[in-house]
Amino acid sequence: MNHTPSPMASLYHEGRQTFTELVPDGGARLDALFHTVPALGELAVGVVYGHLHARPGLDPRLREAVSFAAIVASGMVGPPLSVHLKTGLASGLAPGEMTEVLLQASAFAGFPRAVSAAEQLNRLFDESGLASPPAPTPREIALEFCEQVRGGHAPMPVSAAVKRLLKHARQLALQASSAHAVIVECFEDEPSPRALLRLEVQGEQVVSVTLFKAH
Structure with missing residues (x-):
């Protein structure tokens, strides 16, 4: 059988x-x-x-x-x-x-x-045991953070390179990759992003920014 x-x-x-x-x-x-x-x-x-x-x-x-x-x-x-x-x-x-x-x-x-x-x-x-209503989405929190940095009001210490990239970016493309991480593509005049940033989100704030790639 x-x-x-x-x-x-x-x-x-x-x-x-x-x-x-x-x-x-x-x-x-x-x-x-x-x-x-x-x-x-x-x-x-x-x-x-x-x-x-x-x-x-x-x-x-x-x-x-x-x-x-x-x-x-x-x-x-x-x-x-x-x-x-x-x-x-x-x-x-x-x-x-x-x-x-x-x-x-x-x-x-x-x-x-x-x-x-x-x-x-x-x-x-x-x-x-989840907060109700929940915190804003990671993408919302990351987008607000980027706009604050671009406006010269970074809510946490970030490197000069990150400030420069965000301020000079013509366009930002944000994509959450998990419940605690958002990838930010920074575009200037080229069709490909000039830099990739990873923002770690905890609660309702960004707690770290990592520069992945720049050229």
Whole structure:
């Protein structure tokens, strides 16, 4: 008899491992959720966390943001919302980014579904010990910091090179890479950035600035 695991069983095993790495009580949560219909758990976890989560086309933060928006748009305020709040945070989304995704989704999904999700988030934030409302997003905090430096009012000590780069930049492009880090591209007249900066964000302030590259 062939005892080779089926492709779906292998995906479920991989997906379950990924989920338990993201959610501390993930294994117990999956067992409780799919206790009556374990085959549904094998299918859902295998597809979402075994197959889709491992695809290289999107980084985990963006994939979770898309998932969270789809859940809000679908009006799912039960386990899916709770689960993807946890996996979104574990994948590097900041709480403020999760609420910003909900706000964006409300314009397309409709306010009733968004309000229902917001009501559920009140409870979920409280249960998770998260500040409510959350702090501004890392990108917002980084953008404000850059504008303060460009205006000659740096809120923390920064090097002369960083001040010069930010003040002379014709355009800034900011991209959060995690819940605590933002990459800033500084453009002058060239099509490629003259410098890359990494801003570390803690709470509602930038705590460090690192110059990655300059030419």
